[in-house]
Amino acid sequence: MAMMTDFQFKPPATVLDERAEPARDITCPVSEAEAWEEGMVIRNLSAWYGSFQAIRDVNLLVGPKRVTAVIGPSGCGKSTLIRCLNRMHEVAPKARVAGQVYLRTEDIYGRGVDPVLVRRRVGMVFQKPNPFPTMSVFDNVAAGLRLNSLFSRRSHLADIVEQGLRRAALWDEVKDKLNRPATEPEVILMDEPCSALDPVATLKIEDLMRDLSASYAIVIVTHNMQQAARVADCTAVMMMAEDRAGEMVEFGATSDVFTNPRDKRTEDYITGRFG
Amino acid sequence: MARTLLERNLAGVQEEMLVMADMVEGAIQRSITALKNRDVELARQLIADDARINRKRYDTEERCIELIATQQPLAGDLRTIVAVLHMNVDLERMGDHAEGIAKIVVMLADEPPLKPYVDLPRMADIASEMLRDAIEAFKRRDADLARSAMNRDDEVDALYDQVYRELLTYMLNDPRTIERATRLLWVAHNLERIADRVTNVCERVAYLVTGKMEELNVSKY
Numbered sequence: 043m044a045m046m047t048d049f050q051f052k053p054p055a056t057v058l059d060e061r062a063e064p065a066r067d068i069t070c071p072v073s074e075a076e077a078w079e080e081g082m083v084i085r086n087l088s089a090w091y092g093s094f095q096a097i098r099d100v101n102l103l104v105g106p107k108r109v110t111a112v113i114g115p116s117g118c119g120k121s122t123l124i125r126c127l128n129r130m131h132e133v134a135p136k137a138r139v140a141g142q143v144y145l146r147t148e149d150i151y152g153r154g155v156d157p158v159l160v161r162r163r164v165g166m167v168f169q170k171p172n173p174f175p176t177m178s179v180f181d182n183v184a185a186g187l188r189l190n191s192l193f194s195r196r197s198h199l200a201d202i203v204e205q206g207l208r209r210a211a212l213w214d215e216v217k218d219k220l221n222r223p224a225t226e227p228e229v230i231l232m233d234e235p236c237s238a239l240d241p242v243a244t245l246k247i248e249d250l251m252r253d254l255s256a257s258y259a260i261v262i263v264t265h266n267m268q269q270a271a272r273v274a275d276c277t278a279v280m281m282m283a284e285d286r287a288g289e290m291v292e293f294g295a296t297s298d299v300f301t302n303p304r305d306k307r308t309e310d311y312i313t314g315r316f317g
Numbered sequence: 318m319a320r321t322l323l324e325r326n327l328a329g330v331q332e333e334m335l336v337m338a339d340m341v342e343g344a345i346q347r348s349i350t351a352l353k354n355r356d357v358e359l360a361r362q363l364i365a366d367d368a369r370i371n372r373k374r375y376d377t378e379e380r381c382i383e384l385i386a387t388q389q390p391l392a393g394d395l396r397t398i399v400a401v402l403h404m405n406v407d408l409e410r411m412g413d414h415a416e417g418i419a420k421i422v423v424m425l426a427d428e429p430p431l432k433p434y435v436d437l438p439r440m441a442d443i444a445s446e447m448l449r450d451a452i453e454a455f456k457r458r459d460a461d462l463a464r465s466a467m468n469r470d471d472e473v474d475a476l477y478d479q480v481y482r483e484l485l486t487y488m489l490n491d492p493r494t495i496e497r498a499t500r501l502l503w504v505a506h507n508l509e510r511i512a513d514r515v516t517n518v519c520e521r522v523a524y525l526v527t528g529k530m531e532e533l534n535v536s537k538y
Contacts (some may be wrong), residue, residue: 300395
């Protein structure tokens with residue numbers, strides 16, 4: 043619960059490209075203060091599946107009203123990382139987490155914190171749709187609100203559902219892919235939300251992400267680097283270490299990461315020479 | 318994993334630009350040789366050859382655009398293509414300045430020589446050396462060499478001042494020299510502009526290496 047005022051975000055030691063001059067400081071457009079007050083601060087986060095360590099000592103700032111992309115090759119721990127951000131990781135058998143994840147200064151892994159309440163505040167859009175098959179579209183959208191008792195009158199609920207569908211604007215085309223949370227979360231996590239979508243639908247989802255980022259912090263895991271470049275304000279790059287644990291090798295403004303990465307591994311990955 | 322197609326094409330556009338840099342350096346040297354030797358034939362040849370430099374520029378530019386469109390280059394690859402695109406334009410303009418000198422050689426052909434040329438060839442030599450160093454810096458990805466090449470622009474500027482004062486003296490002493498002296502002033506101006514263009518190339522090399530976009534040397538002119 044305690045606010046770690048002495049926390050300094052430091053990226054891990056990186057392998058600098060020796061050809062280059064010392065690269066300019068890559069500035070992240072997220073201040074620590076913003077992340078503390080309105081976003082998420084991830085500190086020394088490690089996660090295991092049994093004895094296998096999936097991610098190690100990840101540090102990350104998730105800024106409010108921004109899209110943060112997590113990129114990296116398959117198996118580098120991207121999905122594990124975002125599943126740790128709303129306590130979904132621990133649902134897996136023998137899963138374990140160490141480190142801190144602060145949501146607006148509150149450690150979501152703190153003693154006595156209810157993971158269900160965390161998941162209301164940090165919503166997840168899954169790779170595969172999870173509609174309730176016997177429920178109508180309306181009821182599917184309304185389900186989150188009903189479960190959380192976040193409406194008072196039927197007409198109010200209808201308004202919210204309508205608003206949700208209008209926001210999506212492309213429900214007919216993407217209803218099978220984007221199960222937009224109808225509750226009002228503070229952070230939205232998206233794990234490969236556009237995989238297997240056609241390019242037009244993908245661009246519409248990206249527009250939607252931009253719209254949603256006016257109100258929420260969005261964290262997206264994507265294999266599609268062009269998508270990260272198009273949609274994200276900040277980009278985090280993860281790589282697998284020799285023991286296959288995922289580590290964060292770079293985090294910064296998307297424009298910096300894609301034009302002037304400071305880590306050789308990032309350069310090799312985004313230029314398609316590795317991964 | 319290698320990106321054979323991207324790498325082959327990336328190497329290709331850089332090769333093309335290096336060929337163009339050779340052509341431009343040759344043009345600068347030939348322009349000043351034509352001036353010194355009052356060689357109208359050489360000057361006319363140089364004027365005709367400028368079209369080849371221009372064509373090369375557009376060919377390279379097209380290949381760069383195609384690479385961006387089809388290969389989505391990023392990071393160092395993207396900076397390389399952007400650097401090549403900019404350097405390409407600067408090189409082509411240097412070629413135009415050399416052509417400008419050749420045109421003046423043709424104009425001066427029927428006039429008696431005003432004076433033996435000392436500072437103008439010196440300016441051309443320094444500008445050529447700067448260009449050679451800038452291109453070497455590009456090949457080696459050496460930002461320090463690019464910066465030291467760029468700093469020599471001050472030498473060219475100083476010689477330009479000297480030529481300007483000298484030609485002004487000719488004109489003041491004998492108004493019949495005004496036309497010839499003015500044309501020679503244009504020659505000096507072309508050389509000064511070539512050196513300025515080399516500083517642009519050097520800035521692009523520094524950007525390519527460091528990712529930092531900045532004006533490293535502000536020319537006096």
